[in-house]
Amino acid sequence: MKLLLVTSVDPWxxxxxxxxxxxxxxxxxxxxxxxxxxxxxELPAMRYTTDLSGVDLxxxxxxxxxxxxxxPHLARLLDRIPRxxxxxxxxxxxxxxxxxxxxxxxxxxxxxxxxxxxxTEAFAAVSETILQPTLAPLRPGVGSFLFHGFDPxxxxxxxxxxxxxxxxxxxxxxxxxxxxxxxxxxxxxxWEQVRTFLEQYGPARGEVGKACLVGWNWDSxxxxxxxxxxxxxxxxxxxxxxxxxxxxxxxxxDEVIGxxxxxxxxxxxxxxxxxxxGFVTVRTFETFYADSLPVLMLPRDLVKAxxxxxxxALVPAADVAxxxxxALRRPEPYWDAVLQTRSHLAxxxxxxxxxQALEELVKDRRRSGVAR
Amino acid sequence: MNILFAMKYRPNAGNIHAVVDYMRVAQKxxxxxxxxxxxxxxxxxxxxxxxxxxSFDRLVFLTESELWHFSRLxxxxxxxxxxxxxxxxxxxxxxxxPLLVVDGYDxxxxxxxxxxxxxxxxxxxxxxxxxxTLVPSSNPRVSSLPIYGYDPALEVDxxxxxxxxxxxxxxxxxxxxxxxxxxxxxxxxxxIRDQVGEIGFVGLWWDTPxxxxxxxxxxxxxxxxxxxxxxxxxxxxxxxxxxxVIRTMSTARINIFTQRPIIHHLRHLTLKYFEIFYxxxxxxxxxxQDHAASxxxxxxxELTLGxxVAxxxxxALRRPDHYRGLVADVRRHLAAHHSYDRRLxxxxxxxxx
Numbered sequence: 001m002k003l004l005l006v007t008s009v010d011p012w013x014x015x016x017x018x019x020x021x022x023x024x025x026x027x028x029x030x031x032x033x034x035x036x037x038x039x040x041x042e043l044p045a046m047r048y049t050t051d052l053s054g055v056d057l058x059x060x061x062x063x064x065x066x067x068x069x070x071x072p073h074l075a076r077l078l079d080r081i082p083r084x085x086x087x088x089x090x091x092x093x094x095x096x097x098x099x100x101x102x103x104x105x106x107x108x109x110x111x112x113x114x115x116x117x118x119x120t121e122a123f124a125a126v127s128e129t130i131l132q133p134t135l136a137p138l139r140p141g142v143g144s145f146l147f148h149g150f151d152p153x154x155x156x157x158x159x160x161x162x163x164x165x166x167x168x169x170x171x172x173x174x175x176x177x178x179x180x181x182x183x184x185x186x187x188x189x190x191w192e193q194v195r196t197f198l199e200q201y202g203p204a205r206g207e208v209g210k211a212c213l214v215g216w217n218w219d220s221x222x223x224x225x226x227x228x229x230x231x232x233x234x235x236x237x238x239x240x241x242x243x244x245x246x247x248x249x250x251x252x253x254d255e256v257i258g259x260x261x262x263x264x265x266x267x268x269x270x271x272x273x274x275x276x277x278g279f280v281t282v283r284t285f286e287t288f289y290a291d292s293l294p295v296l297m298l299p300r301d302l303v304k305a306x307x308x309x310x311x312x313a314l315v316p317a318a319d320v321a322x323x324x325x326x327a328l329r330r331p332e333p334y335w336d337a338v339l340q341t342r343s344h345l346a347x348x349x350x351x352x353x354x355x356q357a358l359e360e361l362v363k364d365r366r367r368s369g370v371a372r
Numbered sequence: 373m374n375i376l377f378a379m380k381y382r383p384n385a386g387n388i389h390a391v392v393d394y395m396r397v398a399q400k401x402x403x404x405x406x407x408x409x410x411x412x413x414x415x416x417x418x419x420x421x422x423x424x425x426x427s428f429d430r431l432v433f434l435t436e437s438e439l440w441h442f443s444r445l446x447x448x449x450x451x452x453x454x455x456x457x458x459x460x461x462x463x464x465x466x467x468x469x470p471l472l473v474v475d476g477y478d479x480x481x482x483x484x485x486x487x488x489x490x491x492x493x494x495x496x497x498x499x500x501x502x503x504x505t506l507v508p509s510s511n512p513r514v515s516s517l518p519i520y521g522y523d524p525a526l527e528v529d530x531x532x533x534x535x536x537x538x539x540x541x542x543x544x545x546x547x548x549x550x551x552x553x554x555x556x557x558x559x560x561x562x563x564i565r566d567q568v569g570e571i572g573f574v575g576l577w578w579d580t581p582x583x584x585x586x587x588x589x590x591x592x593x594x595x596x597x598x599x600x601x602x603x604x605x606x607x608x609x610x611x612x613x614x615x616x617v618i619r620t621m622s623t624a625r626i627n628i629f630t631q632r633p634i635i636h637h638l639r640h641l642t643l644k645y646f647e648i649f650y651x652x653x654x655x656x657x658x659x660x661q662d663h664a665a666s667x668x669x670x671x672x673x674e675l676t677l678g679x680x681v682a683x684x685x686x687x688a689l690r691r692p693d694h695y696r697g698l699v700a701d702v703r704r705h706l707a708a709h710h711s712y713d714r715r716l717x718x719x720x721x722x723x724x725x
Contacts, residue, residue, distance in 0.1 A: 065444040072496035122445040125452035
C-alpha cells in the first residue's frame with residue numbers, strides 16, 4: 001500500500017511520535033509510507049514526499065487546522081487524490097457538536113478562529129470516512145480507529161518477569177531514578193487532574209520522591225491565555241513550591257521515554273474532552289515504553305477496554321498516596337500488571353494491527369463503493 | 373447552475389456590486405449565485421452568502437490585486453468540494469500576465485518572482501482564467517468575457533435624482549490615478565476654476581495615504597497633492613458603499629471616469645465603466661476613443677476627454693442637453709449589448725464542462 005500521511009509534525013508537540021511509528025512500522029511491513037510535504041531537517045528519520053502518483057490512501061491525521069497543508073499544496077493534494085482514497089482521523093474530536101467540559105472544548109473561535117461548522121464542513125468535504133481514536137465514537141457515522149499504537153520494540157527495558165522488573169526498579173538508586181513521579185506533557189486542560197494527583201501524592205512525597213512536571217506553562221499561566229481569556233491552562237506555583245515539585249520546559253518527542261524512566265512513577269492523564277470522548281493519545285501507549293510504573297489516572301472502563309483487565313491494578317483507588325506506597329512496598333504485582341499490559345498492547349494495539357485495520361477499512365470502502 | 377464566488381468582499385471597493393447583480397439576475401434564470409462566507413447584513417445587505425459548499429456546482433475565484441485566502445478550513449472545504457475543472461478564476465486586475473510596467477509608472481507585479489508565484493498559484497487553482505475584456509487572448513488557458521454588465525433598471529432618472537451639489541465629480545479611490553489626475557485634470561481645473569462650481573473627489577486616499585503604510589502597496593500608487601486640492605477648492609470625502617455609488621455620482625452634473633493605467637493598457641473593463649452610466653450625470657471618459665466606442669458604442673467617442681479636458685468640461689456644462697443625448701445613446705447600447713442576462717449566460721457557458 002502506498003500510504004500518504006497528511007498532517008503537520010513538530011518535534012515538540014502533538015502526535016509526532018505516533019507519525020514516526022507509522023512510517024517506521026509501515027516500511028517494515030513493506031508499505032510505501034511518507035508524510036506529505038518537504039523534508040524537515042529537525043526530523044531526519046521522517047520520510048516526506050510530494051509525489052502524489054499512485055497513492056492508495058491519504059490518511060489525514062488532524063488535530064489543528066494547520067495539519068491541513070497550506071496552499072497551493074492543499075489544492076494539489078486534493079486534486080490529485082480522489083475523495084474515495086482519503087480518510088480523516090479526527091484526533092481532537094473536532095467532528096462533533098461543540099462540547100464544553102470544565103474549561104476544555106473541541107471548538108473555540110477565539111483561540112483558533114474556527115467555529116464548529118468550519119470543522120465539520122472541512123472534514124466532510126475531504127472524505128466520506130471520518131474516524132476517531134475511540135472505541136465508541138459519539139457521532140453516528142464516525143468510525144473507530146485508535147491511530148496511536150504500541151511498538152513492543154520501543155520498550156526501554158523489556159523484562160521477562162515481574163520479579164526481575166520489580167527488583168531492578170526497586171534497586172535503582174537516586175542516580176538512576178532521581179524522581180519519584182514525573183509527568184511529561186504540556187499544561188493544557190490538565191491542571192485540575194494534575195493538582196488533585198499532586199495533592200494526594202503529597203502525604204507520600206517523602207517515601208516516593210520528588211515530583212517533576214515537564215512541559216510548557218506549568219510554572220505560570222501564559223500571558224496570551226490571560227489576554228484572550230483562555231482557561232484550562234491554570235497552575236498554582238505556591239502549591240507546586242509547597243510540594244517541592246520541579247518544573248521543566250517541554251522536551252522533544254524523542255526525549256520523553258528516557259526522561260520518564262528517571263522517575264519511579266509516570267501518571268497518565270487525558271484531558272477532560274478526551275475522557276468524555278474516550279479518546280486515546282500518543283501518551284496512552286508510549287508511557288508503557290518507559291522504565292517506570294504507569295499510574296493510570298483514567299476511567300476504569302477505558303483502561304479495561306484499551307489496556308486489558310490486568311491494567312486495572314495500575315489505576316489508583318481513591319487514594320493516590322496509598323497506591324504509590326503500596327507499589328513501593330510490594331512492586332511485583334504492579335510490574336506484573338505492567339508486563340501483562342505490555343503484552344496485551346502488543347497483541348491488540350501494535351502498529352501492524354493498525355495497518356491491518358486500515359487495509360480492511362480500505363477494502364470495505366472499495367467493496368461498498370463509498371463516495372463515488 | 374449553482375455558482376459560488378470566493379472573493380474578498382468590501383462594500384466600498386472592488387467588485388461586490390457586479391456579483392450582487394449576478395445574484396439578482398441568476399434567480400430569474402433558475403440559477404443560484406452566492407458568495408462564500410457567513411451572511412453579513414451590516415456590510416452587504418443585498419448579498420447572498422453561503423458556507424454550504426455542497427449546494428454549489430462551480431466555484432469562481434474572483435481575484436483582484438492580492439491572492440485572497442480564506443481560513444485554512446475554508447480552503448479545505450472549497451478545494452475538496454470543487455475539483456479543478458469546476459473552478460474558474462476571474463483575473464480582474466491583470467495579475468495573470470507576465471510582469472508588465474506601463475510607462476515606468478504602474479505595474480501588475482512588484483517583480484518577476486512575485487509574478488511567477490502568482491501564475492503558479494493560479495495554475496494550481498484552475499485550468500481556466502477569465503479576464504474582463506473584449507480583447508481575445510492568445511493564451512489558451514485564458515478566455516475573455518466582459519464579466520460586468522448593465523441593468524437599465526438601475527438607471528437614475530432626472531425626476532428622482534438628488535439635487536446637484538457639484539459641477540464636476542470623480543468617484544473612485546486614489547490608487548494609481550495620479551498620473552491622470554495630477555497630469556491632466558488639475559491643470560485643466562486651474563484654467564477653468566472660476567468658470568465652474570463645486571469640484572469633488574469621493575474615495576479613499578485623496579487626502580492621506582493608507583494608514584497601513586508600505587503594506588498597502590507602493591508609495592507611488594497613492595501619490596496625491598492635498599495642497600493643490602486646497603488651492604483649487606476641491607472637496608474630498610471618503611468612500612461610499614457600493615449601494616450609494618450611483619446616487620453619489622448623481623449629485624454632479626459631470627462625472628469624470630479615470631482608469632488605472634495598467635488596467636487601461638490591458639483593456640480590462642471595470643465596474644465603474646457601467647456604474648457611471650446608471651447615474652444621472654454626464655460621464656466624461658479618460659479613455660481613447662476607439663476603446664470607448666468598442667464598449668459603449670459610437671456615441672461614446674464624443675464623451676471622451678481626449679487631451680482637451682478643460683474645453684470638454686466647459687462644453688458639457690454649457691450644452692447639457694446635447695450630452696444627455698449622447699448618454700441616452702450609450703445607455704441604449706449598453707442595455708442591448710451588455711445586459712446581466714447576457715453576462716449570466718456567458719458565465720454559465722464558460723463554466724460548463
